[in-house]
Amino acid sequence: MRIDLLRLPIVGRFVRWRYSRFALQLPLLLLAVLAIYDGFVGRQLAPKNLATVSVWLHYRGLLVLVIAVLGNLFCSACPLMLTRGLTERLRRFAPRLSWPLALRNKYFVIAFTLVYLFAYEYFDLWASPWLTAWLMVGYFGAALVIDTLFPAGTFCKYVCPLGNFNFTLSTSSPTRIGVRDRQVCLDCEGHYCVNGRVDTAEGPRPLAFNTAAEGVRYPGCETKLYAPQIESNYDCTLCFNCVRACPYDNVTWETRNPAREWTGARYRLDYVFLGLLLFFAGFMNAFAMIPAYYDLAEKAAALLRTQSEALLLMLAFVLWVGAGLGLSWLVARASDRIAGLHDPGLVSLRRWGAAFLPLTFAMWAGHYAYHFLTGWATIVPVTQQALANLGLPVGEPNWQLAALVPENLLYPLQVAILYLGLMGSAYAVFARARKLGRLSAALPMFAYLVLLVVLTLWVLAQPMEMRGTLLDPGSQPGGLR
DSSP: OOOBGGGSHHHHHHHHSTTHHHHHHHHHHHHHHHHHHHHHHSOSOGGGOHHHIIIIIIIHHHHHHHHHHTOSHHHHTOGGGGGHHHHHHHTTTSOOOOOOGGGSSSHHHHHHHHHHHHHHHHTTGGGOHHHHHHHHHHHHHHHHHHHHHSOTTHIIIIIOHHHHHHHHHGGGSSEEEEESOHHHHHHOSSOHHHHOEEEETTEEEEGGGOTTOOSEEEOOOTTOOOGGGOOSOTTOOOOOHHHHHOTTOOEEEEEOOTHHHHHHOOOOHHHHHHHHHHHHHHHHHHHTTSHHHHHHHHHHHHHHTOOOHHHHHHHHHHHHHHHHHHHHHHHHHHHHHHTTOOOOTTHHHHHHGGGHHHHHHHHHHHHHHHHHHHSGGGHHHHHHHHHHHTTOOOOOOOGGGGGOOOHHHHHHHHHHHHHHHHHHHHHHHHHHHHHHTOGGGHHHHHHHHHHHHHHHHHHHHSOOOOTTSTTOTTOOSSSOO
16 A cells, blocks of 8 residues: 655645755754864764764664665755755856766766775775765765756766665665656646746746746756656655645655565666675675685785785675676576576576665665664764864763674674565565566576575674774774784
8 A cells, every 4th residue: 555655744744845855954964064074173083083983884874774764865865965056156157068978877886886885995984084074075076066067966866876875775665756646747748847847927837948937946856757657766866856846746755565666667787787786895895894804815915926905905896796797697597598588698687687676775784784783872972072172062972882782683683684685585586487477487596695695694694893983993994914
């Protein structure tokens, strides 16, 4: 049963309010500014600095929790988009460019995400408040430059690795944008959900074609999603522009069964690659936190006669992610052959790729839950300390809160999350096989998914660095152990 959350009095009234997004963005902007300040001038000890604690412990943990319960609200509240007011002024002096056709896909952001994850490990971003602050400044600067030179929404859709990470995980969220009556959309000439709306004296007009018109303006979807055709949460920032722009109150924010997306949506190949990349890169990120990684790195260093951490880390990323993508393709082809299909190229991977999405969500949810729970209470003293650096009377920070870690809960919670992810992926695999008319076609993919879960559980069961917390004094950034 679908429930339109906008029918709830407080929710609907707030979302339709013109300044609702700003109200969500402002607290995160203030937190970001304070974190950047503390990262630059505060104590350069990761567990006692707001920049590292808020970004690497709390943001990531709360992100997966919110996506699992409500959807991609972090993109909705993204403070980077508050640069839009400045970009509107800068556009008067800057050239107007179109994003290259060759880059209107996810391949650029896939490469950017790999670079981002490599930099996280190589530069030990989790251990450096100063670098974390610069990363945040760089994000704001990139959003400002790209949205000044290119159409609004370009940064979110084609560049931002965090946004595309959220898009991928949101395929497992229980809500989506929809419409109440498709006939209303068919009769609508303005397509306001995409084009935006300006209320003129003569009535509503599409904002995209009436940019000089006088009146109250409601922008449309900046990633160009047409509300009645939305089948997936990919590329939806949940900004609710479509809700506010529709003059007929026909757009919904509704509950759903995410399994319908895993089994019904037909993703482009670049979307499938992004989902697979995030799974295998997430595994690599967790593996790099256990002793087995350092043992393997030392053996590789001796074999290759090198002490270059950059080279070893790059090889580990390329070999593991490359092997994962290649093996996934071979298993998908095996399932296709059992189903009697002999499509060329990567069609098989596109057909079965959606099955990885629940497991990808579970991988990151389990991993981020670990980071969040190992430092969940640390946000209180680090915020106090950052505010005290500004001269505010906030009292003495209580660093004993950093020791409040539910150690007995960590691994069982991760196991439960991964089992749920496996159940979702198994459902998607067998549903696809049923559509193909041969349930046995699901067996290679199912066995492969089980193997990946077993490997992931083994990694999570190892002694793991409590990065960014006061409980991991032996974890020193940089170099081989």
